[in-house]
Amino acid sequence: MSNIKVGIIGLGRLGKVHAGNLAFRVPNCELYAACSMVEAELEYAKKELGVTKTYANYDEMVKDPELDAIFIVSPSGLHCEQIQKAMENGKHVFSEKPIGLDVAEIEKTMAVIDAHPEQIFMLGFMRRYDADYQYAKEMVEKGELGELTVVRCYGIDPSDxxxxxxxxxxxxxxxGLFADMSIHDIDLVRWFTNQEVKKVWALGKNAAYKQLDEVGELETGAAMLQMADKTMGILVAGRNCHHGYHVETELIGTKGMLRIAQVPEKNLVTIMNEHGVVRPTSQNFPERFSQAFVNETAEFINCIKEKRQPGVNANDGLQSTKVAIACQKSYEEDELVSLSD
Ligand code: NAI
Structure with missing residues (x-):
């Protein structure tokens, strides 16, 4: 089989990362087309990434017979419709998280995905493709921690x-904060525990950036999750981290505990100067998960070549969005929210 030809929609903060990986870092694929509403981004795709075709209109790109696959990195509210259109036009689809923001729309999208079982669908929960998270998952599956009781997650974006x-x-x-940020941690809690979330209680506070009130967003939020088997999830999400990008996960079990990136270290360098002993920290998601983004894209391309579906599917998207919506409701209505099956 020749190289998989991919068309990307969205060349913003994350789109550029994926596009660079598809163009230069992932084997067996070619970034053939790009679609954006911003002319400068299309120029960038032509000049810097060497794409053959650019589109200002997504409906035209999905009909391009040269394309095997579509990579969706557009705003979250557009994912469902764009997944459906790509599937209906016979393309394999990778979509960024969240799969969607509305449960009925996601269910409709899942029906379209299910109607095209020969086409690959993958959702961008890239932490599952990070070497440290994979190592931790292996420890859990081997029973090294015993039975899990608590999963604690921090996901805080840099204030800059x-x-x-x-x-x-x-x-x-x-x-909102829970669907945009906590969704990664919600997915991790489901992945590590192999359990679904049954109840959530969420809180939030805007303190340093009152302008977030104007766009209806939260600066810091926290949520407690109860899983079907009573395992607890504790999530902290935020947008105001002064030392960089803080993603930390802790698993507590009956036989032990483990932490992933307890300090969000950038590398193995320690600096000793007038500030004391300084460990540089990772600054943003493209840096911290650089290799995970490459790994997940390589997995998507391999799945197409090997005709098998990946480990992260549309149901993971549906379940995580349901939990994020429940967290948002819990925060807004100041109550404990139960999730139905
Ligand atoms: P952004 O706002 O920086 O970029 C959005 C891009 O979509 C722009 O290129 C814009 O021109 C394009 N676009 C918007 N509407 C369009 C339309 N109707 N037709 C064609 N192009 C259109 O957004 P960002 O931060 O890159 O986020 C994109 C998606 O990636 C979001 O769903 C977000 O949740 C997800 N994301 C995932 C991360 C992860 O850790 N996996 C990290 C950051 C974002």
Whole structure:
């Protein structure tokens, strides 16, 4: 089989990362086309990434007979419709998280995905493709920690990304802090425990950036999850981390505990100077999960070549969005929310 020809929609903060990986870092694929509403981004795709075709209109790109696959990195509220159109036009589809922001729309999208079982569908929960998370998962599956009792997750974006975030949130609906940020941690809790979430209680506070009130967004939020087997999930999500990008996960079990990136270290360098002993920290998601983004894309391309579906599917998208919506409701209505089956 020749190289898989991919068309990408969205060349923003994350789209550029995926596009660079598809063009230069992932074997057996070619970034053939790109679609964006921003002319400068299409110029960038032609000049810097060498794409053959650019489109301002997605409906035209999905009909391009040269394309085998579509990579969706557009705003979250557009994913469902774009997945459906790509599937209906016979393309394999990778979609960024969240799969969607509305449960009925996701269910409709899942029906379209299910109606095309020969086509690959993958959702971008890239942490599952990070070497450290995979190592931790292996420990859990081997029973090294015994039975899990608590999964604690921090996911806090750098405060220096606030300006670009306010622009992003003003231009499109992110789904709120829980659907935009905690969704990765919700997926991790489901993945590590192999359990679904039954109850959530969420809280939030805007303190340093009151402009987030104007775009209906939260600066810091916290949620407690109860899984079907009573395992607890504790999530902290935020957008105001002064030392960089803080993603930390802790698993507590009956025989032991483990932590992933307890300190969000950038590398193995330690600096000793007038500030004391300084460990540099990772600064943003493209840096921290650089290899995970490459790994997940390589897995998508391999799945197409090997005609098998990947480990992260549309149901993972549906379940995680349901939990994120429940967290948002719990925060807004100040009550414990139960999830139905
Ligand atoms: P962004 O706002 O920086 O970029 C959005 C892109 O979509 C832009 O290129 C814009 O021109 C394009 N676009 C918007 N509407 C369009 C339309 N109707 N037709 C064609 N192009 C259109 O957004 P960002 O931060 O890159 O996020 C994109 C998606 O990636 C979101 O769903 C977000 O949740 C997800 N994301 C995932 C991350 C992860 O850790 N896996 C990290 C950051 C974002």
């Amino acid at each position: 990304g606030m300006e670009s975030f306010v622009k992003f949130a003003g231009a499109s609906n992110s789904g």
